[in-house]
Structures are given as C-alpha cells and as structure tokens.
Amino acid sequence: MEARLIELESKVALQDDLLDALNLTVARQQQQIDLLQQQLRVLYQQFRANQPDSDGGSGSLRDEIPPHY
Template sequence: MEKLDATQTRLTDLEIKLSYTEHQLEQLDAVVIRQQQQIDALIAELKRLREAGTAETQPGQRSLRDELPPHY
C-alpha cells in the first residue's frame, strides 16, 4: 500500500508541475505574439518614415542651408 501511495503522490506532483509548465508556456506564447505585433508595427513605421524621407528629398532637392534652425 505504501508503494501505491508514493506513486500516487509522485503522479500528483507531476500533474501539478505540468499544470504550472502549461501556464508558463501560455504566458510565453502571449509575450511572443505581442512582441511580433510590435515588430510588425515598427517595420510598418520604418517603411512609412523611409517613404516620407524620400518624398521630401526628391521634389526640390533642398540645400542644407534650408535645414538650419531659425537662430542662425
């Protein structure tokens, strides 16, 4: 009977550990999904900024003097 109790205790402990592991895996999965969404948003923003930067420099090819702050 002792061996059965020990086996049952070990099985219960393993089930508890599995439960915690599954929970942690779900949390990590949510973090990875959120990070991928942030990466996608950053890529889209970078693309938008690059397009805006090339659109500004192409039409008139402004000189660097036009970029000076007003106090000069």
C-alpha cells in the same frame, strides 16, 4: 506494497501539478511572443513610412537642396 502505491500516486499528483504550471508558463510566454511580434510589425511599418523615397524623383531632390540656394 500499499506504501509503494501511495508513493507513486503522490509522485503522479506532483507531476500533474508541475505539468499544469508548465502549461500556464508556456501559454503566458506565447501571449508575450504574439504581443512582441505585433509590436515589431507596427514598428517596422512606422520605420518604412518614415524612409525617404528611393525612386530618385525630383521631389526628393528638392528636399535635399540646402536652403541658401
């Protein structure tokens, strides 16, 4: 009976260690996800800032006229 109790305590201790390791892994992955989301937002903003205006204004048409005209 005592040997079985010791075995169960050992298993619980190992599971606790495993759970701690998994929690650290999940926390690290969440930090990476947050960083990637932030970088994606910055890239999207840069992409939008570099897009030509789609309102059809005269300024954008003048930019499209070839220089030989």
